[in-house]
Amino acid sequence: MTSTPQAPLARLRRELFATPLDGLITLGLVGFLLAVAAALLRWVFFQAEWAVIQANTTLFAVGRYPIEQQWRLWLLTTLLAAATGLSWGLLRGPSRRWPVNDQLAAGILIVLAVVGSWALKLTPAIQLRWCGIAALMLAVRWAAGRWGHTWPMGLRRLVPLIWPLLYLLGMVLISGGLGLMQVPPSEWGGLLLTLLEASFAILLCFPLGILLALGRRSDLPLLRWGSVVYIEFIRGAPLITLLFLGQNILGFLLPGGLAPDRVWRAAWVLTFFAAAYVAEAVRSGLAALPAGQLEAARSLGLPMHQALIHVVLPQALRIALPATVGQFITLLQDTTLLSLIGLLDLLGTARTVMANPEFLGKNAEVYLVLAVLFWCCCAALGLGSRALESRLNPLTTAKA
Amino acid sequence: MTSSAANSVMIEARGVEKWYANGYHALRGVNLSVRQGEVVVIMGPSGSGKSTFIRTFNALEDFQKGSIVVDGMPLSNDLRNIDAIRREVGMVFQQFNLFPHLTVLENLTLAPTLVRKRSKVEVEREALELLERVNIREQAHKYPGQLSGGQQQRVAIARSLCMEPRVMLFDEPTSALDPEMVQEVLEVMQELAREGMTMVVVTHEVRFARQVAHRIVLMADGLVVEEAPPEQFFSNPQHERSRQFLSQIA
Numbered sequence: 001m002t003s004t005p006q007a008p009l010a011r012l013r014r015e016l017f018a019t020p021l022d023g024l025i026t027l028g029l030v031g032f033l034l035a036v037a038a039a040l041l042r043w044v045f046f047q048a049e050w051a052v053i054q055a056n057t058t059l060f061a062v063g064r065y066p067i068e069q070q071w072r073l074w075l076l077t078t079l080l081a082a083a084t085g086l087s088w089g090l091l092r093g094p095s096r097r098w099p100v101n102d103q104l105a106a107g108i109l110i111v112l113a114v115v116g117s118w119a120l121k122l123t124p125a126i127q128l129r130w131c132g133i134a135a136l137m138l139a140v141r142w143a144a145g146r147w148g149h150t151w152p153m154g155l156r157r158l159v160p161l162i163w164p165l166l167y168l169l170g171m172v173l174i175s176g177g178l179g180l181m182q183v184p185p186s187e188w189g190g191l192l193l194t195l196l197e198a199s200f201a202i203l204l205c206f207p208l209g210i211l212l213a214l215g216r217r218s219d220l221p222l223l224r225w226g227s228v229v230y231i232e233f234i235r236g237a238p239l240i241t242l243l244f245l246g247q248n249i250l251g252f253l254l255p256g257g258l259a260p261d262r263v264w265r266a267a268w269v270l271t272f273f274a275a276a277y278v279a280e281a282v283r284s285g286l287a288a289l290p291a292g293q294l295e296a297a298r299s300l301g302l303p304m305h306q307a308l309i310h311v312v313l314p315q316a317l318r319i320a321l322p323a324t325v326g327q328f329i330t331l332l333q334d335t336t337l338l339s340l341i342g343l344l345d346l347l348g349t350a351r352t353v354m355a356n357p358e359f360l361g362k363n364a365e366v367y368l369v370l371a372v373l374f375w376c377c378c379a380a381l382g383l384g385s386r387a388l389e390s391r392l393n394p395l396t397t398a399k400a
Numbered sequence: 401m402t403s404s405a406a407n408s409v410m411i412e413a414r415g416v417e418k419w420y421a422n423g424y425h426a427l428r429g430v431n432l433s434v435r436q437g438e439v440v441v442i443m444g445p446s447g448s449g450k451s452t453f454i455r456t457f458n459a460l461e462d463f464q465k466g467s468i469v470v471d472g473m474p475l476s477n478d479l480r481n482i483d484a485i486r487r488e489v490g491m492v493f494q495q496f497n498l499f500p501h502l503t504v505l506e507n508l509t510l511a512p513t514l515v516r517k518r519s520k521v522e523v524e525r526e527a528l529e530l531l532e533r534v535n536i537r538e539q540a541h542k543y544p545g546q547l548s549g550g551q552q553q554r555v556a557i558a559r560s561l562c563m564e565p566r567v568m569l570f571d572e573p574t575s576a577l578d579p580e581m582v583q584e585v586l587e588v589m590q591e592l593a594r595e596g597m598t599m600v601v602v603t604h605e606v607r608f609a610r611q612v613a614h615r616i617v618l619m620a621d622g623l624v625v626e627e628a629p630p631e632q633f634f635s636n637p638q639h640e641r642s643r644q645f646l647s648q649i650a
Contacts, residue, residue, distance in 0.1 A: 296497035296556075299458050300511035300563055301487035303479075310510060314501050 043364075052362040053369050054121040056353050060369075063189015063344050069181060072173040073192065074129065079169070081137040083162050088137075089144025090159055091387045098145075105383055106141075109134050112376070167203060185263035189344035191373065193263070197345065198332045201270035205331070206324070208271065209278025210317075214308065216283055227279070234276035239334055243269050243341050266338050274331045278324055285320030286312065318392045325385035329378045346370060410436045410567055410598045411457060415466035418452060418622075426452050427463065428622040434567075439599045441609040441630075444619035445645060450602045453619065454569045457600070458482075458489040471566050487515060490560030494572040496552045498544035504531070504555050505540040508562045516563070523562070530558040534588050550581030554588055561592075568592065570601040604649060610634060618642050 017023040053060070062073060092102065113134035117127040148156065174196065176182035188196065215227030234242070246269035247262060289312060297307035317324075339348030350366045353359060411434040418427040426449050434440050442450045455461040456468060459475060459482045468475040470485050499507050508527035512518050531537040534554040536547075544552055553573055560568060570589065574582045586608050593599055593612045603609065609616055609630055616633040618626045618641070625641045626633065637643050 290495070290497075292493055292495050292497035293499065295460055296491075296493060296499070297511075299460060299486055299489070299491040300559070301483055301515045302511055303483055303515075306514050310514065311499055318501075 048365050048368075049362060050119070050365060052353065052359040052365050055359075057120050057122060059349055059353065060190045060346065062192040063349060064187045065189070065192065066181075066183060066187065069176075069183055072180065076170050076173045078133055078136065079166060081133045082140050083166055085137040085140030086144045086162070087159060088384075088387070089141040089146075090148045090156060091391050092141075092145050093391075094145060094149045101383055101386065102141075105380070106138055108376070108379075109138065164203070167199070185261055188263065190349045191346055193338075193344060194332075194335050194346040195377070197263070197267050197270060197335050197338060198328075200267045201274050201331055202328050204271045205274035205278050208275035209324075210282050210313070212275060212279035213282035213286060216279065217286055231276045231279050234273055235280070239269075239273055240337050240340060242273055243337060245269075247341055262341070262343060266341065266343060270331060270334065273334075274327060277327045277330075281320045281323035281327055282316065284323060285316035285318070288319045289316050318389075321385060321389055321392070325381060329381050332377055332381070333374060346373065408436050409469075410434050410438070410471055411600070412469045413453075413456075413466065414468075416453070416456060416463050416468060417465035418449075418456065418461065418463040426622055427456075429466065430619070430622070430624055432617060432624065434598060434600060436566075436598050437596045438614050439593045439601065439612055440615050440617060441613040442600065442602045442617045442619055443604065443609065443645070444625075445648070448619045449622040450619050451571050454571060454600055454602055457567075457569055458486050458491055460491075483515075487563060488566045490563060490565035490568045492553070492556050492560055492568065492570045492573045494575050496544070496549070496556045496576070498552055498556055498559070500544050503541050503543055504536070504547070507544065507555060508559050511559075511563050527558070527562050530561050531555070533591075534558045535584075548581060549577045550584045553577065553581075553585045557585075557588055557592070567598045567600070570599065570603065572602050572604075574603065574605060606634070606649065618645060620645070 016026040058067075062070065065073065088102075092099065098106070113130045117130045122130070172178055172180065174183065174188065174192070175185070212227045212231060215223045216231065218224050218227070243266060246265050250265040250268055293311055293315065294307055297311040298304070302310070335345055336347040338345045339351060342348070344352065347370065350370055354363055354366055411432065413430060413432045416427050416430045417425070419425050430449070430453055432440070432453075442454065444450050452461055456463050456475075457470060471488050473481060473485050473488075475482070475485060498504075499510070502510065505524065505527055508530065509520065509523045512523045512526075513520055528537060528540060531540055534557060536551050536554055536558075539547055539551060539555075544555065547555065557568075557573075573589070574585050577585065582605070586605060589599070589601070589608070590612050601608075601613070613630050616626075616628055616630050617624055618633070618637075618639075620641050626637060626639045628638070633642070634646065637646060
C-alpha cells in the first residue's frame with residue numbers, strides 16, 4: 001500500500017467509495033457500527049443501573065479486607081505507582097516528546113482516576129486519593145524520563161531490583177507480620193486477590209520456565225526427559241483440573257509452610273502451570289539463537305553457566321519476550337478460574353454480588369466492569385512489554 | 401618469517417577419528433603436529449573434515465579414537481581440563497560470532513574479566529590497545545551490528561587475542577566476507593604470524609598460504625593427504641589428490 005500525502009477527503013473517496021458497490025458496503029458497515037455504538041451508549045447511560053457497582057466498590061477492590069487495615073493497601077498502591085512511574089520513565093529515556101503509546105496510557109490513567117472514580121460515586125476523599133496516585137505516577141514518570149539518564153549507570157542498573165523488594169514488602173503489608181496485624185488469606189478478595197495470585201505466579205513461573213527450557217535442551221538425559229515429561233504433562237491438562245488436583249494434593253507435595261491454605265495452593269498451581277508455557281516460549285528463543293554464539297562463548301573459556309548468563313540468555317529472552325508476555329496476559333485472565341474452586345477473586349466476588357437479592361439481574365453491568373478492569377491490566381502489561389522490547393534494541397540480537 | 405624449527409610442540413594430534421551421530425566417518429585417523437610459533441594452513445575440498453578437525457583442538461567437536469595434546473594438556477572429557485585448554489586456544493569463526501548485545505569493547509573484555517578474573521580497568525586498556533592494532537579503535541563503543549563484515553572479523557580476532565592465547569585457530573575466517581574486505585583481515589593475520597603467534601588456519605586463500613604459512617596440510621575425505629612447505633606444495637605437489645585440488649582452485 002502506498003501512503004502518498006493526499007487530501008484526506010480524496011483518500012477517503014479512493015479507499016472507501018471507489019465503486020458504487022464499495023460505497024454501499026461502506027455505508028452499510030458504518031450504519032451498522034453506529035447503530036451498535038448508539039445502542040451500547042444508550043444502555044450505558046440510560047438503562048444500566050450502576051448502583052450494583054457503586055455500592056460494592058470496596059468489595060470488588062479488596063474483598064473483605066478489614067477496613068481499619070486498608071491504609072496498608074493504600075500505602076502499597078502508592079509505592080507501586082511510584083515504582084511504575086520510575087521504571088516507565090527510565091525505560092523511555094530522555095526524549096522530550098512522549099511516544100504515542102505513553103500519551104495514550106497517560107490519558108487513560110487520567111480518565112480512569114478522574115471520571116472513573118467520579119462515576120463510581122466514591123467518597124470525595126477517596127476520589128482525591130486516586131487522582132493523587134495517578135498524578136504521582138505520571139510525575140515520577142516525567143521526572144525519571146527527564147533526569148534519569150544523568151544518574152550513574154550503576155544506580156540505574158539497580159532499579160529493576162525495586163520490584164522483588166517491593167513484592168516482599170507488599171506481602172508483609174497485605175498479610176501482616178513485623179508488628180502489623182495479621183490478615184489471613186481468607187479475607188483477601190476482589191482485584192487484590194486477582195493481582196496477587198497473578199503477580200506471584202508471573203514472578204515465579206519466569207525463572208522456573210527458564211530452568212525448564214534449559215533442561216529440555218540439556219545434554220543430560222535425566223534432566224532433558226524430566227523437563228519434557230513435566231512440560232508435556234502440564235500442557236496436556238486443563239488448568240481447572242490442575243487447580244482442583246492442587247487443592248487436594250499440594251498439601252502433601254509441598255513442605256507445610258508453603259501451601260498452608262487454598263489461596264497459596266492455587267497460586268502454586270498457577271505458577272507450575274504457567275512455567276510449562278513460559279518454558280516453551282523461552283525454548284523458542286533459545287532455538288532461534290545461532291549455535292555459534294554458545295560456541296564462541298565456550299571457545300573463549302567461559303564455563304557453561306557464565307556462557308548462558310552473559311551470552312545466550314540475554315539474547316534468547318529478548319527474542320522470547322513477546323511470547324512470554326502473551327503468556328503472562330493469559331495467566332492474568334486464567335485467574336478467573338479461581339472462582340470455580342471457591343476463591344473470591346474478581347470473578348468470585350462478582351458472583352457473590354450478583355447472587356445478592358438486592359442486585360438480582362444486574363449481571364451485564366458487573367461483567368462489563370470486569371471486562372474493562374481486565375482490559376486495563378492486560379493493556380498495561382502489553383504496553384510495558386512493548387516499551388521493554390523497543391528498549392532492548394533488535395540490532396543487538398544475533399541473526400540466524 | 402621466523403624460523404622456529406627447534407621450538408616445542410604446541411599441538412599434537414595422533415590418529416584422530418570421529419563419527420557423527422548419523423554414522424558418517426568424518427575423520428579417519430588424522431595426524432598433525434604443530435610446533436610453537438608455526439603457521440600451518442589446512443586446505444582441501446569442502447567436506448574433507450578440515451573444520452571438524454581444528455574444532456576438535458578446543459573440544460567444540462568430540463572424537464572417538466586417537467589423542468590430542470594441546471600445550472602439554474591432553475584433551476579428555478574432564479570439563480575443567482576442557483575449560484583450561486579453551487583459555488589457551490583462541491578461535492576465529494567463519495561467521496564471526498560476535499556477541500551482538502554487547503559493544504565491541506565489551507565483546508573483548510567479557511572473557512578476561514569473567515574467566516581470568518582480571519580488573520576491568522586494566523582489561524579495557526589492553527582491549528583498546530588490541531583494537532588499535534587491528535585498526536578499529538574508533539569503533540570500540542559501537543555494537544557489532546553497526547560494523548562491516550571485515551571490521552567484525554577483526555574485532556573477533558582482537559576478542560580472541562584479549563585472552564592472551566598460546567594458539568590461534570582460524571576456521572575459514574574470510575569465507576563469509578565480501579571480496580573487498582578479505583585483504584584487511586588477512587593483513588591482520590599476517591601481522592599476527594610475523595609476531596610469532598602459533599596459528600592453524602583453515603582457508604582457501606592461496607596467496608595467504610604461500611606468503612605466510614610454514615607448512616601446508618591438504619586434507620581430503622577425513623585424511624591428511626599431503627604435508628609440505630608452501631613452495632613445494634604449490635609448485636610440485638606429490639599426490640594426485642593435491643594436484644586435482646590445486647587445479648580446481650587455480
